[in-house]
Amino acid sequence: MRLLTQIKRSAVSLLLAVGLVVPAFSMPAYAVAPNLVSNGDFETAASGGPQPANWFQDSWGTNTPAFSYLSEGHGGTHAIRTTITNYQDGDAKWLFNAVTITPTQTYTYSDWYRADTTTNLWARVEMQNGSVQYQWLKSFATATTWTQASANFTAPAGSARVSIFHVINNNGQLDIDDVNLTQQMTCTPPAVNGLANGDFEQACSDSPTTPAGWQSQTYGPDPVTYSYSTDAHSGSRAASMTTSSENDEAGWTTTIQSPASNQRYALSFWQKGSTYLYTYLTFNLADGTSKDLSLMSAPATLGAWSQYKDAFVTPAGTESIKVVIATSGLGNVTLDDVALLTLTNQTPADFTAGMVSITFDDGLASTYTKGTSVLAQYGFKATYYVNAGSLGSTGFMTATQLKSLAAAGHEIGSHLYHHSDMVQLDTATIMNELDGNKATLQQTLGTGYSINSFASPYGSYTSGDIDTVMQYQASHRTTDGEMNTKANLDPRQIHARLVTSSTTLAEVKAWIAEAKAAHAWLVLVYHGIAPAGSTDPAGELGFSVTPTQFKNQMSALKASGISVQTTTAALAALASQL
Numbered sequence: 001m002r003l004l005t006q007i008k009r010s011a012v013s014l015l016l017a018v019g020l021v022v023p024a025f026s027m028p029a030y031a032v033a034p035n036l037v038s039n040g041d042f043e044t045a046a047s048g049g050p051q052p053a054n055w056f057q058d059s060w061g062t063n064t065p066a067f068s069y070l071s072e073g074h075g076g077t078h079a080i081r082t083t084i085t086n087y088q089d090g091d092a093k094w095l096f097n098a099v100t101i102t103p104t105q106t107y108t109y110s111d112w113y114r115a116d117t118t119t120n121l122w123a124r125v126e127m128q129n130g131s132v133q134y135q136w137l138k139s140f141a142t143a144t145t146w147t148q149a150s151a152n153f154t155a156p157a158g159s160a161r162v163s164i165f166h167v168i169n170n171n172g173q174l175d176i177d178d179v180n181l182t183q184q185m186t187c188t189p190p191a192v193n194g195l196a197n198g199d200f201e202q203a204c205s206d207s208p209t210t211p212a213g214w215q216s217q218t219y220g221p222d223p224v225t226y227s228y229s230t231d232a233h234s235g236s237r238a239a240s241m242t243t244s245s246e247n248d249e250a251g252w253t254t255t256i257q258s259p260a261s262n263q264r265y266a267l268s269f270w271q272k273g274s275t276y277l278y279t280y281l282t283f284n285l286a287d288g289t290s291k292d293l294s295l296m297s298a299p300a301t302l303g304a305w306s307q308y309k310d311a312f313v314t315p316a317g318t319e320s321i322k323v324v325i326a327t328s329g330l331g332n333v334t335l336d337d338v339a340l341l342t343l344t345n346q347t348p349a350d351f352t353a354g355m356v357s358i359t360f361d362d363g364l365a366s367t368y369t370k371g372t373s374v375l376a377q378y379g380f381k382a383t384y385y386v387n388a389g390s391l392g393s394t395g396f397m398t399a400t401q402l403k404s405l406a407a408a409g410h411e412i413g414s415h416l417y418h419h420s421d422m423v424q425l426d427t428a429t430i431m432n433e434l435d436g437n438k439a440t441l442q443q444t445l446g447t448g449y450s451i452n453s454f455a456s457p458y459g460s461y462t463s464g465d466i467d468t469v470m471q472y473q474a475s476h477r478t479t480d481g482e483m484n485t486k487a488n489l490d491p492r493q494i495h496a497r498l499v500t501s502s503t504t505l506a507e508v509k510a511w512i513a514e515a516k517a518a519h520a521w522l523v524l525v526y527h528g529i530a531p532a533g534s535t536d537p538a539g540e541l542g543f544s545v546t547p548t549q550f551k552n553q554m555s556a557l558k559a560s561g562i563s564v565q566t567t568t569a570a571l572a573a574l575a576s577q578l
């Protein structure tokens, strides 16, 4: 059995790994507004002639125009061409049937074009009183390859319909494809609970089936259904997503504009569903860069509404925050009442004092034979994360040794029974491993002994794995190398630092000093305590410390005067300060 612990494999890195399949362009805001131009891609031919349906040829002035329906294009297999020779004045163009518009609303026109001369974009506006107005919109340079042209058009008061046309008014040739005219989203949802449409109650009139200010976001090919649900936590609307297979991401996202920098906020929402959720933020910074932050994940609620809340601090220069609330699990989740709460700024020194926990992974015999007396000498109580499948095997603690540790006031926590990598296991197997490990430890320690703490083997887990773990345990310890502060304390992901044979006494002293100064909780992770070069399976070359190292480190810990607690005791002490 391999017992080497991998360093720093966290849910954050897995989320970023998911990012590898993120397409370069994500979905635009809301559902896409409909293209008002019928047959804008020219793929449909009119019946009875080689001409695109819904399009008409038009010209005026002194010139010789020619029109053709091309069997190639920017997209698909068709486009249109207008050619002018013998030009003196006037223009020539293809026109689409005028579409209905709403006065004062703004529309965006775009097409893809190739032209060997300068071309122009015009709007022909039919007014409610029957008159016609022309508006020049923009001119475009020559383009030898397909190039996108776009311009905005605001419908004048009293207008009824518009046709927008890209004209050629010179000797030359103009090809056009993929014409699009859409109404701009003018609906600005009101801020509710500190962010746009946080209660999902507002829909824009032009997109009534989507909550205003929110967009769906899918990464990966799996089928996902988003719905603007009426099964609400409060009010009458909520947002939900349903995935029909695992692993790809489905979520709702919104962007918080102009938050304060260096400010502590809480993000909260109500959710219910049959699979887990995670939340992550992207801070867009003034210098054009961005920073990602994973917040806590949340387990399936099995149909009950449950409130989620996690705190974060905005980096300096934050201009906006993209919030993504998503799942990569199989099932349905509904969100409601998302809130951004401004919290009183706190420094990491906000816990009343620093604290240290000493933890041992893997239930190695050497930690008992070479560690117990040192801990006793300094009066320290440690937490042992034991993989019960190894109890009694060569190099591992016996049941009797484990019992004596528990009797001495040390905490016995859980590792996985077979010390497996959770990321490689399905949920049912993880549940068996957790259940079996807990049951076996309780056979030794008594059914009344409560196993509260868990550490993931190899520090390897996904957010979904933590959900599974938290069905059995009250906390999950990582090996992510960080310290726990009031800003980041999370029983689901207790930050911890590996101590190995290469960790110097000076480093350990510096960590303790840092925890003391910052009022942070430092969790130390040990494996074996074995002489250098030991071939004992418990030796775990590289991860064990020598008996001398361990003694010196414990001595430094004692000398620092910092409080030393088991994982469960430390969490209880810190939770009361939140």
Ligand SMILES: [Zn+2]
Pocket: 003, 005, 361, 362, 415, 419, 456, 457, 458
């Ligand atoms: Zn381990």
